[in-house]
Amino acid sequence: MEPKELLGKITDVVRECGEIILHAERGKSRIDEKAGHANFVTEYDKRIQQILRKSLLQILPEAVFVGEEEDIHASIAKGYAFIVDPIDGTTNFIKDYHMSVVSVGLTLDGEKYMGVVYNPYSDEMFTAVRGQGACLNDGPIHVSSQPLSNGLVLFGTAPYYEELAKRSFEMAYDYFKKALDVRRSGSAALDLCSVAAGRAELFFELSLSPWDYVAGALILEEAGGKVTTLEGGPLTLHAGCSVLATNGIA
Ligand code: IPD
Ligand code: CA
Ligand code: CA
Numbered sequence: 001m002e003p004k005e006l007l008g009k010i011t012d013v014v015r016e017c018g019e020i021i022l023h024a025e026r027g028k029s030r031i032d033e034k035a036g037h038a039n040f041v042t043e044y045d046k047r048i049q050q051i052l053r054k055s056l057l058q059i060l061p062e063a064v065f066v067g068e069e070e071d072i073h074a075s076i077a078k079g080y081a082f083i084v085d086p087i088d089g090t091t092n093f094i095k096d097y098h099m100s101v102v103s104v105g106l107t108l109d110g111e112k113y114m115g116v117v118y119n120p121y122s123d124e125m126f127t128a129v130r131g132q133g134a135c136l137n138d139g140p141i142h143v144s145s146q147p148l149s150n151g152l153v154l155f156g157t158a159p160y161y162e163e164l165a166k167r168s169f170e171m172a173y174d175y176f177k178k179a180l181d182v183r184r185s186g187s188a189a190l191d192l193c194s195v196a197a198g199r200a201e202l203f204f205e206l207s208l209s210p211w212d213y214v215a216g217a218l219i220l221e222e223a224g225g226k227v228t229t230l231e232g233g234p235l236t237l238h239a240g241c242s243v244l245a246t247n248g249i250a
Contacts (some may be wrong), residue, residue, distance in 0.1 A: 003114070003129045006059065010104055010116050011125055013055040017048045017102045018120030021087065031094060036160030040090055045069050048086035052104065056082050063106070068211045076238055081107045083237070085211035088117075089187035091159075103189040105214025107237055115215030115222075117189045126193040128215075128222035134196055143225040143247035144198035151201025151250045153179045154191040158207040168206055175202065179250075192216025192245055196223035201250035204230065209240040220245050 021044065029042045049069045057065060063080035074081065082104060087093050089100030098121040106114040117126040126141070128134040134141050144151070153175040158164040176182045183200065185191055189212060191203040196219045217227045217235055227235060230242040 001060075003132070007114060007116070007127060007129060009059045010056065010106070010114065011118070011127060013052065013059070014102050014104055014116050014118045015120075015125070016055075017051060017086065018118045018123075020044065020048055020051070021093065021100060021102070022120045024093075026094065026096060034160075037162050039160045040094060041069060042087075042090065042094065044093065045087045045090055048102065049084065052082075052084050052086055052102075056084070056104070060106075066211065068209065076107050077110045079109065080113075083107060083210050083214040085189060088189040088212060089185070092186040097186065099185050099187055099190065101187050101190050101193075103211065103215045105211070105218065107214065110237060112214060112218040112221075112237070115218035117193050117215050117219060119190060119193075124193075126196065126216075126219050128219040130218065130222070132222070134219045134222035136193075136197055141197045141223050143196060143220070143223050144201055145247070145249060146201055148175075148179050148201060148250035151179045151247075152199070153182045153250075154194060154200045154203040155182060155184055156188050156191065156203075156205030156208065157184060158205055161207050164206040171204065171206075175204075188212040188243070189216040192220045192227070192243075195225055195245050195247060196220040198223075198247070201247050203245040204243065206230065206242050207240060208243050210237050213243055217243070217245070224248060 064074040085103040093100040227245040
């Protein structure tokens with residue numbers, strides 16, 4: 001299938017999932033706790049993941065499917081693999097904070113190939129295909145050319161790992177002193193897209209999982225940005241790692 005056709009089919013599915021987030025009866029939804037501090041899952045996380053799995057595998061039946069809400073240990077080394085977060089920003093969703101996205105990454109032979117991140121609240125569809133640039137809705141996007149001193153720094157608190165909290169806030173304080181200000185959205189996928197779209201200059205988080213960053217990292221790279229672990233190595237796609245994403249200048 002041509003990349004353009006494939007991307008169109010994936011965005012159709014993702015948009016449908018966004019509609020479910022927008023029209024969710026959140027008050028009636030059951031909320032369960034998962035391992036770690038303040039780590040929740042709602043019926044909507046599970047339901048959207050089921051829809052993504054069914055519809056995405058209809059589009060590419062040969063693909064492996066890795067989703068946040070099920071313990072799937074599929075190998076992504078060969079062929080296509082979808083790496084999916086049905087709702088990135090679940091706590092925001094529970095609180096009706098309007099800052100949650102659907103994130104679908106697609107890898108090919110263990111490398112990032114396509115990324116789709118959709119914010120239904122703002123109707124913003126971020127997309128990228130490897131080697132073909134990044135888009136927001138129908139227009140191309142590019143990272144900003146501002147230095148850190150004139151930049152906004154986004155960060156995630158790695159909330160499910162209490163042992164990382166102190167270091168996260170120390171780093172945020174250091175960046176706060178060097179930049180204009182800091183922000184914490186509650187969605188790592190959206191933060192990566194915000195740097196990609198030139199709305200912020202840097203994002204970091206001490207521990208994330210592949211479904212949080214595969215799609216957003218490709219979108220950022222295709223928008224001209226740079227993403228590594230905090231140590232400067234490549235992001236791992238089969239297991240979690242830290243993330244440092246910049247416009248390449250900050
Ligand atoms: C979380 C969000 C949050 C980040 C956490 C993630 P979830 O994902 O991306 O911004 O700080 O580390 O786990 O649990 O809402 O899908
Ligand atoms: Ca997530
Ligand atoms: Ca999630």
